Amino acid sequence: MDKVKYRTLTPEIAAELKRIVGDAYVIYGDKERLEVFSHDEIPGTEYRGMPEAVVRPDSAAQISAIMKLANLEKIPVTPRGAGSGLSGGAVPVSGGIVLCLDRMNRILDIDVENMMVEVEPGVVTNEINEALRKHKLFYAGYPMSLETCFIGGNVAENAGGGKAVKYGVTSRYVLGLEVVTPTGEIVELGGKLVKDVTGYNMVQLMVGSEGTLGIFTRIVLKLIPLPEFQVDLLCMFRNTEEAVGAVPRLMTVSGIIPASIEYMNRIAVKGACEYLNESIPYEDCGAMLLVSLDGTDQERLADEYEAVGLLCREHGAYEVYVADNPSISERLWRIRRNIGEAFNVFSKRQSGEDMVVPPASLPAMVAGLERIAERYGISVPCFGHAGDGNVHARLVCPPEWSDDKWNSELPMILDECYRDVAALGGRISGEHGIGCKRKKYMDKVVSPEYISMLRAVKKAFDPNWIMNPGKIFDL
């Protein structure tokens, strides 16, 4: 674990924090209220840590004062968005201060002429698109958790998902950041500029840095014209192999790039349908692809979905359902969005993984996963962003296993999974981040030199290692 020694957050420091943000916005000494901030959305209790204080600032200036104090006193600080993360990024594993950004939730400027929006980090991601709708503009980098997560958390995790196949993930849309550094400086990085080679690209370094390099206090996002029309195809396959095997073909043969290609195996669909009390005919189906096409030209869209539907059939789909109105589309997407939650309810003993491989290697990775699951006798509902080569596999503990057995087998299972991923040129996380959950597996996929380099970069920003320590790598 971390070799760095941190100081205890004393009542005097708590009082100082209250002076900075106001009494009402500091939680200190109240165990019950602090407990809420001790975990994120990872099921189970393994990745938890109690904060000593929770502070809810309202401005970059307040955050700067907090960071100066923490840096001086050697108290760790963990930024927190909505806490919807799945890698323990917002969990204060070394105690100290949790900096909760929920009060900084203003949309500052919708700049139609530059096609950009400027927001604070605590805005719920979906609210951005709600506000943009009347301008017919769109923020395309959002993840599936859009109704709860904050845009700041998205930037910190380089989240993605919704429409990443066609539009890419968060990083592609972040043009500018105001950041409070671990030493309390306020810096502007990038700006309302669509290109910029002025010095090193610190904006892209910040994206995906999981709150370990600084706190974002203002974010400039690039927008696209709202794709007004959308058609979803639900394509049923007999088995996973055929479903996943069709994905690379879909993209290269047709020349059409769908907004998303989501994959769900049968166990995953079944779980979500039961949880939602929803019914779609999955009985004969081994796996499904949910393919979403969008655009501003309705006729062209119709041609495209015909072509894609046909292609799916040619590659083994025995049935293709078309959802061309918002309410049916929403029913399908709701199933997709609720798979994770369904399995949380079903069992607390599970591990959600987020591997990513080159898109064409997806069939090999999923086949490997299924082999491993079979050998260990566990079930693995699999779903996710097939078009990006990014699959969420839930390794679910069989009900009859003891905790001990699960705890000793899981690392072995993951070890094998990640070895496969590495061999295919993949990475541990496509969008959820490493956090404290996956750092022990980093060395399966990247070299020790790479990890040393990450450490050196962190040190350049955070000389006292106070910023969200214990994440991504050990200090």
Place this chain on the structure above:
Amino acid sequence: MNYKQIASADIDFLVSVCGTDRVYTGKAINEDFSHDELGGVSRMPDVMVEVTSTEEVSAIMKYAYDNNIPVTPRGQGTGLVGASVAMHGGIMLNMCRMNHFLELDEDNLTLTLEPGVLLMEISKFVEERDLFYPPDPGEKSATIGGNINTNAGGMRAVKYGVTRDYVRGLEVVMPDGTVMELGGKVVKNSSGYSLKDMIVGSEGTLAIITKAILKLLPLPQKTISLLIPFPELEMAIETVPKIIKSKAIPTAIEFMERDVILAAEEFLGKKFPDNTSDAYLLLTFDGNSKEEIEKAYEKVAHICLDSGALDVFISNTQERHAAIWSARGAFLEAIKASTTEMDECDVVVPRKHVGEFVKFTRQLQDRFNIRIMSFGHAGDGNLHIYVLRDQLDEQTWKQKLHDVFEVMYSHALELGGKVSGEHGIGFAKKPYLNDSMGEYGINLLRNIKLAFDPKNILNPGKVC
């Protein structure tokens, strides 16, 4: 900076790695290697080595690191800010012989290649296979290694983005000789800091690129250009935000003035399709069907006419398209040929301020009594503004250039702009970077530099 002076033992070492044929010293080094395409900054390296493999680069870096010898990576030397000039002497690593295509992966749509492959070779290679590498900077004889290190922009950035958007993975040699893989064929990644993105645009100061994985797209089947004359430049530029706002997404939006077109005609000895108006917008649209493109450009043509355009010339044949764009590609050379010496300002400002900024720079001509010409990527806010020396004596020129740049860069900053949109900081623009980043910002850059290169031996004296 205290670097070790190159001695004969060092040459012996380099020869032991690369053989005598690829190690050049003294007079054997062509004078071209003392400068890039920017005038004014020059220095010969002590030794120039043509490397051919990652192993050679790694061995040389390890040696240079242990012995504290500065190393400057060099592509084709077409840069415009002195970034590939060995300002502290030492070793120049010429990457141009590492020029092999390694793998075309048609399932993942990626191309793996060595850094010395030229941009024009890439477009030929992929387009023959109906694939597309979108970044399109003006200088086609640049290396991909140079493009990645300057995060080169170019003509198609409005729709397709810049070099960074197409770099999936890199193999790099660190200043101490360690070889690392960054990124890969994965299309998304949240597994640690994006060091790959640190290297892109780092102007050879953080690591040496020895291999790159580029993302490709399917080749758009149809392209059309519109050349749109306007009675005056401001009017042309004011139209650009309207085009963007209309949500039609052209591949390129370039602006040009009559003077620049005339210079290009003279330089190329060829006529431009039209030179009767004061200013022009040049737009390109691409896509897979004629109908799709027509729909987009008709809308835009109307916007232009409503905003005062005199006409709209459509070039839908390959020849006309090529004629216009080859002229556009020659602007820089043409302006250069029209004067004795020049320097460039490559600022980028928020798109909606382009018009205001160009107007401002034109007024500087009278205020400072000096010739200023400009053209640029109006669609992405990136301008190329040239200050021309003409007959000024050395001292007046230096003074005026300094004064003009000072006001230009500080005005860009006021508008929320930055020092460089695509050509980089290198050596020449360092003073302006200092002004725009502030002390803390510059220190942060230096700390990052030291995290990669603790001895500051890789391309020292550049960026920060």
